[in-house]
Amino acid sequence: MARDKAIDQILEALVDDQVSDIHFKAGSTPVVRRSGHIVHAEGFPVFAAEHVNRIISEIASEKQISSLNEGNEIDLAYSLGGKARFRVNIFHQRGTPAVVMRKIPFSVPDIDKLGLPPIVKQIATERRGLVLVTGATGSGKSTTLAAMIRHINENRKAHIVTIEDPIEFLHADIASSVCQREVGIDTAGWANALRSVFRQDPDVILIGEMRDAETALIALTGAETGHLVMSTLHTTDAAETVNRIIDMFPSHQQKQVRIQLGGLLKGVISQRLLPRCDDSGERVLACEIMMHTSTIMDCISDPEKIYLIHETMEQSGRQYGMQTFDMALFQLLTDGAIDQETALSAATNPTALILRIKGVESSDDWRVL
Secondary structure, X not given: OOOOOHHHHHHHHHOOOOEEEEEEEOOEOOEEEEOOEEEEOOOOOOEOHHHHHHHHHHHOOHHHHHHHHOOOOEEEEEEEOOOEEEEEEEEEEOOEEEEEEEEEOOOOOOHHHOOOOOHHHHHHOOOOEEEEEEEOOOOOXXXXXXXXXXXXXXXXXXXXXXXXXXXXXXXXXXXXXXXXXXXOOOEOOHHHHXXXXXXXXXXXXXXXXXXXXXXXXXXXXXXXXXXXXEEEEOOOOHHHHHHHHHHOOOHHHHHHHHHHHHHHEEEEEEEEEEEOOOOOOOEEEEEEEEEOXXXXXXXXXXXXXXXXXXXXXXXXXXXXXXXXHHHHHHHHHHOOOOOHHHHHHHXXXXXXXXXXXXXXXXXXXXXXX
């Protein structure tokens, strides 16, 4: 297929280091998300439906376009001539097509350069169990998972199988062997890929998203049978993550799921990206980390104790490397990475954070290791 496409010329004009997403829809100029903020691109006309349709025709296959015309949303990956890769979602709004493109770095990130707490490396060295990375859309979940897979790939002789929709970061074999399967291209669907993954001799299984009870059950089964299973969820913190997984299942199964999850959940990394206070346009990562301990296991297994997860994380931060979002925010504020307004707007408990800032309570317990 020829490379002199309209979409390539548009992307060349729009993409820079601070742009994470690009939107196209009828009745609007292109929109970019720059440093976390939505901005209408200058120098472009208002796009009509035919302009968006032309973009779609240049990046999607006939099969994908047919699926779109049948009322489905479609996901795919697109590369801009060795300069950038994109995860693409195409959908309809107000009866016309729309496209959202998320920029993906070509190189797999180094875990040491993402601002993640050191304990994340330890989580990546687990040999079995379930590891979840959570957060809102655009909070860097895929980037963190890719960095953890890279760390495993560099330090362990393992077979890593990923199931993604679409494939985002491309992993070359280093110490490990990595097989990446894209839903709709390498496998007919999520169900087929998940059911067959255990026949592919994996040591590590990455499931792009824990979508439903079927995905969660397979993830738990894989963790229970000696694999390290990694996935993502769109949840805001550790406690919500536990509740969301349990709520995926009918009530008669929830007691058993609680017990399984309590024993198998090795770590939850919940993320938020916040504006750095130096006007650079860059964002800084705030992480909540929940680790597997006997107390956390009891909190997950017993529905009467689940409310104690947050308190346990605060009290066990130094000993086990756990931290709440507010602990992470306090440290970022202390380090001068964010300002007080940003910290309080992102805090789970702003009142308690204000007290910590004022020194009403000892701040030593909130220091991040």
